Amino acid sequence: MLQRLDSANKISLVALFSTSAMVLCAIANMVAGYLSDRTHSRFGARTPWIVGGATVFALGMILASFSTSVIWLFITWMVTAVALQFIVAPMVAWIDFAEEKHQGTASSAYGGVGMAFGNNGFAVIGALFLGRLKLGFIIFGLICFVGSLLAAILVREPSNIGQELPKTKTKKEHFKLKDLFPGWSTGGNYYLTLLVKMFLGIGNFLISGYLLYIMEDFFHKGTGAASSSIQLINMIMFVFALVLGLVAGPLSDKFKLVKWPVALSSIFVGLGALSIILLRSEFSLILYAILAGFGMGLWNSLDNRLNLMVLPDKNRVAFFLGVYNLANSLPQAIAPIFAAILIPISGYPAVFLGAFIFAALGGILILFVKDVK
Template sequence: MDQQPTLTEAPAVALSGIPHVEGGRRWLLLCSLFVCFFTLLALYCGVLAVLLPNQIATLDPAHKVENLGLMFFVTSIFSTLTTPIAGAFSDRTRSKWGRRTPWIVAGSVIGAITLASVAYMPTFWSITAMWVIAAIALNSMQPALTTVVADRFPEHARGTASGFVGAGMTAGGTVGMIVAGRLANNMPLAYAVFAGAIALCCIAFVILNHDTSSKGEPLAKFRAGDFLKGFWIDPKAYPDFWWAFAGRFTIYMGYQAIVTYLLYILQDYIGLGTDRANIVIGTVSAITFVCVMTSSFLSGVLSDWIKRRKPFVFAASLIMGAALVVPLFMPNLEGMYGYAALIGIGYGAFMSIDMALMTQVLPKDTGEAGKDLGLLTTAVNIPQIISPVMAAQLLKYFNTDYRMLFIAALVFVFAGSFFVLPIRSVK
């Protein structure tokens, strides 16, 4: 078995064979990644946590929990299948614009058009169908954008790059909920803002950060059987890949259970009215924003400095677990604000280091980083399938007692913290 690279073993070129960025172009790429992931997560969190829950509740208030869980279940199936497949095909893309650019542009534009249309859908199933199309497009774009970190940065610099990405994602998610909460009374405008932003920033990204042409690169003949087999990564040969997958999966199971129903938690657990909850979700997000920004940047840079990843991921998941305890003992606004602060610190640190750790547990250099990172992304997507359904069933079984949701999330997050410990190729 080939030895997986350690933290200090920086290859001369990236996983794709593209030269690493240096100097001013490195900082331009870092800032561009921050903006793109900021916008993408603002879209996801604003739509998933605020806009869609409001639409679903308006259609059928009595069954809002079950309907929202069903919508996320259906959508996440398509998202989970799309991500690794799109990543694999981006590895095989040969064009004068490079491997990733066509996917970034097409996915963001199609996703923007269909997302803007969601606001005009009159029924549950029409909303679901249009959001599924948007999610497929956006999840076709995301693995190509994610793989840029592995393509263009050496391993010893990926903590900093991951810190920029993690800060963009977590801060964007926070700002997205604030913006969505403020615009929730005007759905067409709200959806249009997010749709226009993702298309514009992704187009600007590929213009400012030119990909290297892949036109002349050798390409193995496409065989469906070999293509499908490529999605299997042997746990015996690459155990670290699957430990990282398991840790990411369980942490997101816990995190997603709360985020999905945050608006309903404010309404039904804290006792706020709809208008007040839409405003307070922005306040909660603003608190998270401050903590996330500080935590993400400091964790990413500090991780590169001390050349360690695992302690940061472990500590971050423990802090996230502590955040989930607060609302159990303080079922009020103060408790939610405490949750917001701690989840920001923990989740910010987790996101900033998680991306760097993921790039370092990939299988040997096969030129399939897009596919492999796409597989690791399913550790985020699969919880989006299971977690809302699990949460809806828990709430149904325990008569809408949101304490059980916090307890279940706590179990998953604490479990996830221990899956990083067996990883041997990353310190």
């Protein structure tokens, strides 16, 4: 859409849109989680915000589809970015409704199967609308609305009217930052898992976010061949993510293991990055898709379960899970900075090595999380 509206400045405009959305999302995510934790209604604490956010998101996408100027697209895009946080932050807290012994399965369904379809499956569907942008905007806005409404109906969140609210400071008491974010002694495990998610996300996005350029500039493929390779990689990763989304959670619940499978996922993502450096062939792309697909599929299936286990305050589930979910989007802003630094040093091999290092750091840090197997 930006290319149609202002082709000459599309690169800088994408950066502007991404950075602005990132700032708004960081704020909106915490606000959405905070408000959700303090909401009382016959439909529960989460459902009103999820359905409301999905309604605003769909309307924002429809309005964005009629953009005739960059300013109008910017305004509507920021609205949809904020609305999305009011879906994501409360929705991830639904995982806490599952019984303790089944929370791995719930996490696997949400992050594993859901992310498999969202990240890889719908990327293939989205490509079908490249020549019909207006229709694509509208359809995906409606898919989000219908999907969220269907999820609310299936979950049937119980009424929480009369339930006690999380304790807050009185007017006479001074607000302190630790009231919002607890100190390391209480929240150390939570902060470690947050860093792990950030590092693994950066390691993954350093490659996945630049696949087109890697195909064209590193493997010297034409546009058609590059597109075919990207589709193949996404399909392989989709299959692995879907399978792991179906089996990783139940197996985690059965064997009571969460931390070690997450550490294993970091190893596979790192090895996937190394395979491209060492082999530098068409086969290395397939191997990367298999290894990274397995690693990210395993991670997406269990990371929300892990975070539930290390929450510093069970009365603020949506808030802390919302902050945790920011680590899904922040790497997409941080990775391009590292790419801009690394590529001039030694080209794309430096990016692959950087991806390996970040994934390895995530795998090492997760081992320091206490009281979790």
